[in-house]
Amino acid sequence: MLCLQGDAVDAINSNVELTETERIDRLRLIRSDNVxxxxFGSLVDHFGTARAALERLPDLAxxxxxxxSGRICTAAEAEAELAASRRLGIAWLAPGENGYPSRLATLDDAPPLLAVRxxxxxxxxxxxxxxxxxxxxxAGLKFAGQLARELGEAGFVIISGLARGVDQAAHRTSIASGTVAVLAGGHDCIYPxxxxxxxxxxxxQNGAAISEMPxxxxxxxxxxxxxNRLISGASLGxxxxxxxxxxxxxxxxxxxAEQGREVFAVPGSPLDPRAAGTNDLIKQGATLVTEAADIINAVQPIMERPLMHPAGEPDSEPFESDPQGHDRDQITGLLGPTPISIDDLVRMSGASPAIVRTVLLELELAGKLERHGGGLVSLL
Incomplete structure (x- = not known):
């Protein structure tokens, strides 16, 4: 059994605890249209609380x-969802609360409330x-099970998506040592x-399931x-x-890779199309895995480093209170259906980062903007 110091220390320091009112407000905000x-993180960082952000949604849109303005979730709807969840043994947890995976909380798109069972x-x-x-x-199913068993014996929890094939093999083999299923739907809508x-x-068997869906x-x-971003985000690799x-x-x-997690790939026959993607990952720099020790040796140094929580650190100047019309026109004119980075928008428009962030937020709440991974945005 490994001495799992890094994450254990972080778990001990998780001392956030929402009031019931705060939990309802957070659920209302994330369930509102175009949020x-x-x-969610930008709004709360700027306005201070979910309640204050809710009040500003119509004006920003x-x-x-x-x-x-889009539909804003009512307090009654949020209270009903929380009550129904509790009847099924589900808790809605915020980053930093006990039970919210500590590494998942470091993402800039971490769920503001996670349904945990x-x-x-x-x-x-x-x-x-x-x-x-x-x-x-x-052979793939057998090796997935072997890895899951050996990693479980070394003290790791196996997390996967409850899907057919490799996911199922990894879950079943690690039930005794600890496994987490990440659901694409609500807790009452299991797929498959x-x-x-x-x-x-x-x-x-002391495992868990998580979802961000109602x-x-x-x-x-x-x-x-x-x-999938929750699967990778909650893991070391x-x-x-x-x-x-x-x-x-x-x-x-x-x-x-975008989240800064380790990527491992098991090599396969070049004649098997099911191995084409994994072999390509190895060519692109993923760590080749033939035994559990390859994974353990790679992640052990990471576990000794303290976790950083950028998601919980608001920008010093996240927004401009009221951008001028010409700034809006210029930034909107640079947008199109092809994703572009926010940094490029700042450089091309000549506007401040605060103004660009504000215009993008307004467009998103109006249902006109789509955000992509890697800080890219495009018009819908």
Whole structure:
């Protein structure tokens, strides 16, 4: 068993505790139209509280060109969602609260509230993600299970997406040592449905499940990349066992690299298309894995470093109170359907970062802007 110092110390220092009113306000804000995790963080950093941000949503959307403001979640709706969640044993936790994975909290798009079910202690231990093909080979499934078992014996929790194939193999083999399922839908909308028994086994054996989606939310195609960022974000590193070109597992690996997580890949036969993506990852610099020791040796130095929490540190000057019309026109004119970096917008427009951030926020709340990974934005 490893001496898991880094994450253990961070877990001990997690001492945030929301009041019930604050939890309701946060849920109202993230459930309101056109408010995603990044926008939530910007609004709370600037206005101080979720309650204050809620009051400003209509004005900001109007300034962004919306003919009418989007729907704002009511207190009654938020209270009903929290009550229904509690009946199922689900807690909605904020970054810094006990049970919210400490590494996930460091992301700039960390869920402002995370639906947590199961063993809180398991969620505070260091995690390794194992992902791969849903249509995995027998050898791939066997090796995924072997890695999960050996990493569990070394003290790590295995986190994955409850999908068919490699995910399932990793979860089932690590149930006894600790595993976390990340759901693309609500806690009552398990996908695939036949893995309901697997989730029950995970929860019965001191495992856990997490989701950012409301109860009753059936997962759609666009929800799986959102789920994947939670898998990679909560982990020290992501191991890809088998992945074809353009697979969801490669999206998880890309997100892991963007988040500063370690990326590991298991080599496969060049004749097997299920190994094409993993072999490419190795060519691109991913750590080649043939045994659990390859992963343990790579992440142990990372665990000894303290965690940084940029998501909880507001900018000194995040927004401009009221940008001038010509600034809005110039920034909007530089935007189009092709993603562009915010840094490029600042440079090309000549406007201050505060003005650019404000205009982008207004456009997003008006339903006209889409945010992408890596600080890129585009018009819808």
């Amino acid at each position: 995603g995790p990044r926008t 109007h300034r962004g060109g919306a003919s009418r 199961g063993a809180v202690a398991t969620l505070m231990r260091p995690m390794i993600a194992i992902v791969g093909s849903r249509n995995a080979s027998g 449905p036949e893995h309901g028994d697997l989730l029950v086994a995970i929860l019965d 109860l009753g939310h059936e997962p759609r195609a666009r929800d799986f990349p959102r789920r 992501v191991v890809v066992v088998e992945a074809a070109h353009r697979s969801g597992s490669l999206i998880t690996a890309r997100m892991a």
